[in-house]
Amino acid sequence: MAKITEFEKNIRELLEAKKYKELKEIISTINPYDLATLFENLSEKNITLLFRLLPKDLAAETFVEMDSDHQKTLIDSFSDVELKEVINELYIDDMVYLIEEMPANVVKRILRNSSDDARKMVNQILNYPQDSAGSIMTTEYVNLRSDMTIADAIKRIRQIGLDSETFDTCYVTDNVKHLIGYITLRTIILSDDKSKIEDLMERNVISVNTFDDQEEVAYLFGKYDLTVIPVVDNDNRLVGIVTVDDAWDVLEKETTEDMELMAAITPSDTPYLKKTTFEIWKSRMPWLLLLMISATFTGLIITRFEDALKTYVILTAYIPMLMDTGGNSGSQSSVTIIRGLSLNELEFGDIIKVLWKESKVALLSGLTLALVNFAKLSLFDKVGLSVALVVNITLFFTVIIAKMVGSTLPILAKKIGFDPAVMASPFITTIVDAISLLVYFMIANMILGL
Numbered sequence: 001m002a003k004i005t006e007f008e009k010n011i012r013e014l015l016e017a018k019k020y021k022e023l024k025e026i027i028s029t030i031n032p033y034d035l036a037t038l039f040e041n042l043s044e045k046n047i048t049l050l051f052r053l054l055p056k057d058l059a060a061e062t063f064v065e066m067d068s069d070h071q072k073t074l075i076d077s078f079s080d081v082e083l084k085e086v087i088n089e090l091y092i093d094d095m096v097y098l099i100e101e102m103p104a105n106v107v108k109r110i111l112r113n114s115s116d117d118a119r120k121m122v123n124q125i126l127n128y129p130q131d132s133a134g135s136i137m138t139t140e141y142v143n144l145r146s147d148m149t150i151a152d153a154i155k156r157i158r159q160i161g162l163d164s165e166t167f168d169t170c171y172v173t174d175n176v177k178h179l180i181g182y183i184t185l186r187t188i189i190l191s192d193d194k195s196k197i198e199d200l201m202e203r204n205v206i207s208v209n210t211f212d213d214q215e216e217v218a219y220l221f222g223k224y225d226l227t228v229i230p231v232v233d234n235d236n237r238l239v240g241i242v243t244v245d246d247a248w249d250v251l252e253k254e255t256t257e258d259m260e261l262m263a264a265i266t267p268s269d270t271p272y273l274k275k276t277t278f279e280i281w282k283s284r285m286p287w288l289l290l291l292m293i294s295a296t297f298t299g300l301i302i303t304r305f306e307d308a309l310k311t312y313v314i315l316t317a318y319i320p321m322l323m324d325t326g327g328n329s330g331s332q333s334s335v336t337i338i339r340g341l342s343l344n345e346l347e348f349g350d351i352i353k354v355l356w357k358e359s360k361v362a363l364l365s366g367l368t369l370a371l372v373n374f375a376k377l378s379l380f381d382k383v384g385l386s387v388a389l390v391v392n393i394t395l396f397f398t399v400i401i402a403k404m405v406g407s408t409l410p411i412l413a414k415k416i417g418f419d420p421a422v423m424a425s426p427f428i429t430t431i432v433d434a435i436s437l438l439v440y441f442m443i444a445n446m447i448l449g450l
Helices: 006-016 020-027 032-039 044-053 056-065 068-077 080-089 092-101 104-112 116-126 150-163 185-190 214-224 244-262 277-304 306-311 313-342 348-381 385-415 425-448
Strands: 143-145 169-173 179-184 228-232 238-243
Touching: 006 020, 006 032, 006 044, 020 044, 032 044, 032 056, 044 056, 044 068, 056 080, 068 092, 068 104, 080 104, 092 104, 092 116, 143 150, 150 185, 169 185, 169 238, 179 185, 179 228, 214 228, 214 244, 238 244, 244 313, 277 306, 277 425, 306 313, 306 425, 313 348, 313 385, 313 425, 348 385, 385 425
Parallel strands: 143 169
Antiparallel strands: 169 179, 228 238
């Protein structure tokens, strides 16, 4: 539970004193997100009580910001009339998200208290593939026709703007809803009432298809500095819009997922403190088992060259350093490439350019590390020249191989349909460890005659 602030303490005291009028005045001025945060530290009884004191519009906005557990608590406490009031204030994309998070019995009740139009739009969005632009869009937007005057446009905005998620940008369509342009609210307000929309609108519209990946859609907001993007079907008919707040949610989710995959954890939308011990164990154990099994190859290689290590026991002392350096080198490359793939800065066609650049970095890095380590072995460890050559030649080639593996595997993973984040640190390290040991013993055999 989060730390209770002085403000939250005052709210609790007012609740206990039943000073509801004073409470209503205070909470009516609070941001919806802050209210949702406040509810996290309150009992179910007080959440319900405080929520009922909120003005209708603020209540709906706060409801959207709350986590699914608290939303379910409120829904369970609502009468059908109260539930209908909240649902009617929700935008369609928020309603879709709510339905996806709730259990089946709650979903039935929500749909039962929704309007026919809302149910139809919700079902339409739910039919799109998960993680597609269609699944995160809202169908509540302002569209104008090109033959409208500015006066007509202002009249239409006043008619439907209240029920639209945003109308800072209005999209222009023809009679069959083909997207042909857009016009900003600023342009509308500053233009003459008799001017035609077709003379003022921008025709170069950046749009996405309903089946485009939501992560790629989200990156377009930053690329083109947008606050809203229109969503069209295969016939270029406008079917919805994606707003910047939904794009932010997508980026946050995808970033978290990538971080978990890079740490060899099965991604989950559930916050850490709300996960049970079993759920955490279940998300980590399969990967740990896979990594443990794959790491046995390292043990097999060492066992295979056990006699050689008995002859030159000193070689054993440098195995951890070689494996760690190789793993670190591979991880540096893989993380860089994964980030580039996530930002759409890299694609499969760039693999030759990536290999060329990483090979130059690897040569410089490997040479630097080998020279520094050679000086260290000669001056401080006092090992023989032959052993120093074995260790440092291995170190040089290990760095090169690690960076080649670390830079190519994520690109290949994405090409065949896997999340490149899977090819991050743990897996790269395991692969490089095995390769570095093989190189180590091969070079030792050539120089020392093992």
